[in-house]
Amino acid sequence: MKNLQKILKYALNYKKYALLNIISNILSVIFELVAMLLFIPFLNLLFNEKTVIVSSLPQFSFSKDYFEAYFNFTMNQYIADNDKLAALYFVCVLVGAMFLLKNLFRYLALFFIAVMRTGIVKDLRKDIYNKILILPLSYYSEEKKGDILSRITTDVQEIEFSILNSLEMLFREPISVILSLAVMIAINPHLTLFSLILLPITGLVIGRLGKSLKRSSSRVQQQMGVLLSTVEETLTGLRIIKAFNAEESSNKHFDQQNSSYASLTLKMTRKRDLASPISEFLGAMAMVGLAYYGGSLVLDGNSDFNGGEFIGYIIIFAKLIAPVKAFSSAYAIVQKGAASADRVDAILSAKNPILEKENPEILNTINENIHYNNVSFSYNKSDIVLNNIDLKIEKGKTIALVGESGGGKSTLADLLPRFYDVSSGAIEIDGINIKNLSLHGLRSLIGVVTQESILFNDSVFNNISFGTNNASREEVIEAAKIANAHEFIIQLENGYDTNIGDRGGKLSGGQRQRLSIARAVLKNPPILILDEATSALDTESEKLVQDALTKLMKNRTSIVIAHRLSTIQNADEIIVLQKGEIAERGTHSQLLSQEGIYKRLSDLQTFSN
CATH class of the missing domain: 3.40.50.300 (P-loop containing nucleotide triphosphate hydrolases)
Known part of the structure; x- marks a missing residue:
């Protein structure tokens, strides 16, 4: 849960939108409750209950009696001037207006929370990527690349779907529950006390289900990391897989992992889907119990609780069940996302031993x-x-x-x-x-040229100027000439603007290495590290690269790791x-x-x- 709190701290950057969401939700719930309460006097008329006659405007006080007296006064005046059918029409129009305002503020609440939700996801991905860049190479020798990819993609997506989508419910439903309870207490405190005994049972059952869901979700996300690692290794080693006719064994290996992921996902989905039916059943049982107890109070005839108030109370209680159900379901879903939050926090909280x-x-x-x-x-x-x-x-x-x-x-x-x-x-x-x-x-x-040319899926120009701010085209061309790369670059389809593909796959090994050297030339560092820069090349390419390296090393302090002693x-x-x-x-x-x-x-x- 602590890691979940760390994720939610990102919401502090968007507290203005959170406040606007809460205000909009409060107004939305108020208008909905007012719409429901407007029907109670008319329900009394329909049930032929005795109509309370209020002949003068009551003195204001913030109480149930004032609002009830004010409404009765208004309705008495309207019925006196018209008839009951016209009064019903008037109430229906008023209720429609209340629901219009309710849904307007409901939309505004969603509008504001969307800004907050997408902002949190953006900030979270930004911080993970920044941490990936900061962490030392030793960290990645212990971690699988696919698992790290899984955390910045599927885990963050899970946080967005599970936690942040539930965030609006976590803001809205407590407001709805509190205001609904306040109205219910005003109508009949004894009946409300009885209902409060029934509701916690739902929360207890859903809470236990949520903990189980979190454990299942954690296993699912770990298996997704394994799956992505296998795909990443397959793409990297596809040449070897084909050369050794290993397609069948690779397929078998992937199928095993994929089946394991599917099985874990199915178990997790069944647990998640169980939360809603259970909460709905328990809510319905609470409704049945409440209907029996409340109905007995009305039939008893010894209380001030009449049929109209009872029907209105039931409507509001039914309205209360929905947010309680949504809140309990949201809790289960949040627990599922909490497993992803733990995995994301493992990167964000990883210690970097390379300190400045x-x-x-x-x-x-x-x-x-x-x-x-x-x-x-x-x-x-x-x-x-x-x-x-x-x-x-x-x-x-x-x-x-x-x-x-x-x-x-x-x-x-x-x-x-x-x-x-x-x-x-x-x-x-x-x-x-x-x-x-x-x-x-x-x-x-320091400039570095490694045995494996590290290039990016970008243009020749951007690969040479990588890490060098505001490099001009003339400077890039001059660096390419020193690296013996200019001749083959100008023969490419779009010259320096040609995209070289993933890891420079559209170029030969010698061409890739000369681009790496051109990049080091442009940086113009006083210290060079050359890590077996020619060991993977054929004789002709080695001669061109070695000549480029000789030019690069001139007047620089160089550390050369060599496999071929002749170099x-x-x-x-x-x-x-x-x-x-x-x-x-x-x-x-x-x-x-x-x-x-x-x-x-x-x-x-x-x-x-």
């Missing part, structure tokens, strides 16, 4: 060096990835990281832009611990990592002469070629 200090230092360039000062790192306490790394990279120098897979090369590079934070030691730029720098400022110093022979220093430690270091020729790990790796690649 107050009033951080701003560094616009590198003047001296980058120093990995006895850096150690582990994803968890038992799994050490890097151990006591001491490495200094002078400004303008190129450092290459080589070694076997899992040796810690990518992790070492990822620590510099603070994708992760060191477990011990410190990384310093010009003697300043990077934890003391602004995150935005730190990452502005880093001219590095100022080569660091050989093994099991998270620096095993060897030196230039290409120095390391070959040592006849150690680097020499063995070089020989293996020479032999394989």
Whole structure:
């Protein structure tokens, strides 16, 4: 329930609309009750009850007797001037006017709550997306992408349908219940006390059903996350699925998950649909009990309770059952949405370990060096990835990281832009611990080109200028030329305005990589991280990309993670990592002469070629 309260706090941004909704609902209920009360004197006439004669206008007081006397006075005057049929016509017109006003304010209440409801959903999605961007990469190594997609889509949608659609009922129905009870007490307090004994039974039954519904809904939403993860993995690995003739096994796997989701949804739907019939049956039983007890009071003849008041009372009580039923049903539906609220809050309240200090230092360039000062790192306490790394990279120098897979090369590079934070030691730029720098400022110093080209379903121009504000077309073209990308771009259907498809799927691997390099060129960072930027390319593409990288690295401080040793022979220093430690270091020729790990790796690649 606490997570549900967090979601409802978003309503504070729209409190003006909430107030207007409440006022409109109050007026709507008042006009409806007045319309019903107008019939009581005429019901007395129909039942030949004794008509109360009021010959003078009563003195005002805020009481049932005043309003009853005022109405009787008005009706006596009207009947005296006309007849009972004309008076009935007059009351019917008046009742019609009351219902017109009732529905006008009912619409206004819905009008105002709609602004509030859509605003809350918009703000909620915005905050989730913002949190997705803020959370560190380590968070996503523990979570499935499909489950996160499920939370920002189906869970938020469930919150909108279950909680926010019920929000109007939660505002309106208590008002309706309170005002109806006030009128019922004014008509007959003893009968109202009897009805209040019956109504809580409905609330108790629906409450127990709501708790069960929340548990079922939570399982349904979790299964939807699993389902979306499977679809996302299928789309990503479709080439492999087809290549290995795995369509049948993939279908079977999806069918199992889909059937499980359908089964859970069916159980949840049955529980949800049970709330309304149960509440209606209990309400009807309360009505039967009330009719018997109230009818006995009328037939007894010893009370002031007459037939007209009894029929009017029953009408108002029937009106009361509807909001009680709606409120109890809304409670059950809200419990269903509360499960989604819990899942959404799991993202919104997730802790971000990559923190920025107050009033951080701003560094616009590198003047001296980058120093990995006895850096150690582990994803968890038992799994050490890097151990006591001491490495200094002078400004303008190129450092290459080589070694076997899992040796810690990518992790070492990822620590510099603070994708992760060191477990011990410190990384310093010009003697300043990077934890003391602004995150935005730190990452502005660094350009990254990865093995897998990360491109977006957008135009060539927007992919190259990504993250660079107000880049001109001339600047983008110049960056593309440096990256050896301009020639193939101008041959595309719409040149720089060509959409490259999902993940750049309309381009070849070499073309995608050159766009990534052009993006780094345009950013013009003083520090570069190249993570096996040519390892996935054919020989011709590698030559073009390597030439672009050479231009990019000129006069920059570069960290190059290399799989092909031929691409880093001219590095100022080569660091050989093994099991998270620096095993060897030196230039290409120095390391070959040592006849150690680097020499063995070089020989293996020479032999394989």
